[in-house]
Amino acid sequence: xxxxxxxxxxxxxxxxxxxxxxxxxxxxxxxxxxxxxxxxxxxxxxxxxxxxxxxxxxxxxxxxxxxxxxxxxxxxxxxxxxxxxxxxxxxxxxxxxxxxxxxxxxxxxxxxxxxxxxxxxxxxxxxxxxxxxxxxxxxxxxxxxxxxxxxxxxxxxxxxxxxxxxxxxxxxxxxxxxxxxxxxxxxxxxxxxxxxxxxxxxxxxxxxxxxxxxxxxxxxxxxxxxxxxxxxxxxxxxxxxxxxxxxxxxxxxxxxxxxxxxxxxxxxxxxxxxxxxxxxxxxxxxxxxxxxxxxxxxxxxxxxxxxxxxxxxxxxxxxxxxxxxxxxxxxxxxxxxxxxxxxxxxxxxxxxxxxxxxxxxxxxxxxxxxxxxxxxxxxxxxxxxxxxxxxxxxxxxxxxxxxxxxxxxxx
Numbered sequence: 526x527x528x529x530x531x532x533x534x535x536x537x538x539x540x541x542x543x544x545x546x547x548x549x550x551x552x553x554x555x556x557x558x559x560x561x562x563x564x565x566x567x568x569x570x571x572x573x574x575x576x577x578x579x580x581x582x583x584x585x586x587x588x589x590x591x592x593x594x595x596x597x598x599x600x601x602x603x604x605x606x607x608x609x610x611x612x613x614x615x616x617x618x619x620x621x622x623x624x625x626x627x628x629x630x631x632x633x634x635x636x637x638x639x640x641x642x643x644x645x646x647x648x649x650x651x652x653x654x655x656x657x658x659x660x661x662x663x664x665x666x667x668x669x670x671x672x673x674x675x676x677x678x679x680x681x682x683x684x685x686x687x688x689x690x691x692x693x694x695x696x697x698x699x700x701x702x703x704x705x706x707x708x709x710x711x712x713x714x715x716x717x718x719x720x721x722x723x724x725x726x727x728x729x730x731x732x733x734x735x736x737x738x739x740x741x742x743x744x745x746x747x748x749x750x751x752x753x754x755x756x757x758x759x760x761x762x763x764x765x766x767x768x769x770x771x772x773x774x775x776x777x778x779x780x781x782x783x784x785x786x787x788x789x790x791x792x793x794x795x796x797x798x799x800x801x802x803x804x805x806x807x808x809x810x811x812x813x814x815x816x817x818x819x820x821x822x823x824x825x826x827x828x829x830x831x832x833x834x835x836x837x838x839x840x841x842x843x844x845x846x847x848x849x850x851x852x853x854x855x856x857x858x859x860x861x862x863x864x865x866x867x868x869x870x871x872x873x874x875x876x877x878x879x880x881x882x883x884x885x886x887x888x889x890x891x892x893x894x895x896x897x898x899x900x901x902x903x904x905x906x907x908x909x910x911x912x913x914x915x916x917x918x919x920x921x922x923x924x925x926x927x928x929x930x931x932x933x934x935x936x
Contacts, residue, residue, distance in 0.1 A: 548856045549590035555580070555843070556614030558607055558624045558634070561599035564737040564764040565626060567791045571832050572655075573597045576623060576839040578826045583843050589850035593843055602626060602737060604633035611637055615650060620858050623842055625656025625675070626763070627736070628706045635668045642670055642935070649858040653846070655838035658786075659706040660926070663883040667930035672865060672884045674838040674845070676810055676924060678707060678760065678786075682714040684890040684924040685758070685784055685808045688917050690722040695782075697729045699754035701745060703765055704733035711760030711786070729754050737764060742772035750778060760786045767792030774800045782806065788895070789813070789835040789913055794906035797895055802911060805895040811837045811874045812893050812913045814902040819873035823904060833906055841872050841886070845879065859935075877921070883930035890924045892917040 557576050560569040573595070580593035587593075596617055600607040607630035614622060624634055634652050642649040654662065654673045658681070663673055676684075689695055700715055702708030712731055719726050729752040732745060739745075746769070749757060761769055766787055773781070774796065783805045788797065789812075797805055813823055819837060826834040845865060850856050853864040867881035877888040893913035898905035905912045 548850045548854070550592070551590075551856055552592045552594050553621065553846075553850075553856055554594050554596055554617065554619040555621045555623060555846075556596045556598060556611075556617070556619035558598050558600045558610045558614065558622060558630070559626045560602040561597065562601055565602055568763040569599075569626060571791050571834075572625065572836050572839065574830050574832065575826065575834045575836050576843075578829065578834065579822065579840040579843050582822055582825070583840075583847055587847045589847050589856075591847065591850055591856060593846075600624070600630055602630065604629040607633045608637050611650075615641070615648075620648075620650050620856075621846060622650060622652050623655055623839065624652065625654060625836070625838070628657045628659035628662060631657035631659070631662055631671075632666065635662070635666065635671050638670045639668055649862075651858045651862050653842040655836065655842055657707070659710055661706065661710075663885040664929045667883050667928070667932060669884075669932055669934050670862065672842075672845075672862075672879060672886075674841045674886050676888065676890055677885060677926070678710040679714050679926045680924045681786055681808045681890065682711065682718055683926055684892065684919045685806075686715070686718040686722050687919065687923065688806075688808075688892045689719070689756075689784065695723070695726060695756045697727050697752070697754045698756045698758060699730035699732070699749045699752050699781075700728065700758050701730070701732045701734065701749070701769065702760050703736045703762075705736050708733055708736075708760055711758070715758045734761075734765065739765065739768065742769045743776065745769065746772040746776045746778060749773070749781065750776060754781055756782050756784060758784045762787035762790060764792060766790070767796045770801065770805070771796040774798070779804075784808075789833070789906060791832075791907075794833075794909050794911065797911070798909055799911065801895050803894065803896060806916075807893050807895075807913055808890055809893070810888050810890060812891055812902075812915055813904045813906060814912065814914075815873055817873060820904075822873075827904075835906075837873060841874075841877070844872055845870060880928070882932065883928035884932075885928065887921045887925055889921050890919045891915045892919075 598610040849864040853860040898912040
């Protein structure tokens with residue numbers, strides 16, 4: 526009898542040890558769902574390559590012992606196509622999904638996973654959002670299965686307007702944004718926060734353009750010129766920002782400063798060139814000349830694919846998953862999601878925290894300015910000889926904004 530008890534005890538210990546080490550050598554399929562066709566294809570292609578490269582780097586020495594395998598699927602920037610892409614990803618065995626371009630596709634994933642995870646116990650899927658920044662995604666529409674790695678629109682505008690309030694030369698602001706949730710939120714928060722911090726500033730334009738459809742922004746730039754604006758605030762991204770800046774340069778809009786969210790992304794640096802030096806500012810969680818692990822990754826990526834790696838949140842997501850796998854001693858999405866809630870971890874941009882109440886990553890933000898590369902900031906954007914140089918850093922608490930999320934956790 527004693528022998529039988531000992532044998533059972535030994536088998537339980539071995540089983541526990543086996544499950545604790547289950548992730549060692551395991552291959553984890555991660556699906557990436559974003560555009561690889563249409564006007565935003567260049568942006569999507571860069572981000573997919575960035576995620577693949579980040580996976581290669583983490584695979585060399587992961588904390589959990591897992592290997593990440595990336596599956597890229599074109600969602601055509603469409604919510605309907607995203608739902609189909611998500612089904613395809615799950616059919617291929619992906620239990621973790623990355624997406625970032627557009628809050629419409631983001632919501633499609635969140636809605637689909639709420640239903641899928643409720644109906645398919647043991648086959649749950651977790652969504653890591655690396656760039657969709659509509660604040661509603663972690664407020665009124667928050668979901669337990671969604672984790673946002675980028676700072677949301679309100680957090681970025683909090684940092685941007687805190688910096689702008691000390692710029693007395695800013696008197697007339699023109700807002701131009703893409704006509705969907707994110708662009709409308711940029712406009713709303715810019716007006717609200719400038720009114721509080723700089724009530725003397727006049728909003729001289731509040732324009733919207735259709736997402737990823739405009740090929741010539743000259744008519745929009747003519748309106749900016751006519752308004753007498755000294756400053757433009759825009760949340761535009763991808764071709765919509767590159768073409769806007771190109772039109773501004775072509776029109777000789779030399780006396781206007783641009784405050785942006787995404788001027789580091791594909792096409793925009795080339796459109797800016799030397800003509801925009803000192804005139805374009807950007808708010809973000811990092812820059813191309815970050816020290817440490819990201820410096821190595823940025824340089825390695827450039828050497829391998831001859832493109833800039835500007836979407837640092839794809840590394841953040843894999844880093845967070847890797848550390849959560851190690852901590853949970855499991856790759857099961859249910860255990861991993863519970864571990865990531867409230868998790869504090871070291872990232873390439875400092876100490877960060879995945880806030881438990883709404884799954885919004887809390888991190889420091891930089892304001893940087895387009896300037897000639899060199900000295901402390903030698904890595905340039907798109908071989909232009911220019912780069913974004915940090916002019917101000919805000920600690921996580923400065924840009925943090927409250928949440929109204931009422932998180933429904935699985936029973």
